[in-house]
Amino acid sequence: MLTTLGTIAVTIMLLAYWQEERSKWLVLAFAGASAGTAAYSGIVGAYPITGVEAIWSLVALQRFWRRRRAEAAGASSATEAPAPRRPPRAKEAHSVIKP
Numbered sequence: 001m002l003t004t005l006g007t008i009a010v011t012i013m014l015l016a017y018w019q020e021e022r023s024k025w026l027v028l029a030f031a032g033a034s035a036g037t038a039a040y041s042g043i044v045g046a047y048p049i050t051g052v053e054a055i056w057s058l059v060a061l062q063r064f065w066r067r068r069r070a071e072a073a074g075a076s077s078a079t080e081a082p083a084p085r086r087p088p089r090a091k092e093a094h095s096v097i098k099p
Contacts, residue, residue, distance in 0.1 A: 002043065009036035024067045031060035
């Protein structure tokens with residue numbers, strides 16, 4: 001049963017990481033699966049792996065929150081009128097010394 005838990009957690013991690021560009025929710029699934037892998041490795045006594053997986057889970061949670069905020073900001077700015085574009089700057093004339 002314990003090996004099944006570890007196998008499922010690592011499989012979810014792999015699939016979520018592979019497809020995380022599709023949805024912010026897959027980043028959250030990756031964070032949850034990392035936490036599950038950390039729990040599994042703690043139960044079996046692989047403490048260095050527990051620490052690494054716990055940190056990886058926190059990093060994934062941070063990526064989820066950043067992506068969630070970025071998508072929310074992008075959605076709100078999409079409904080607003082676009083800012084007017086400034087005309088391109090004229091190239092500065094270089095002074096040429098003529099004899």
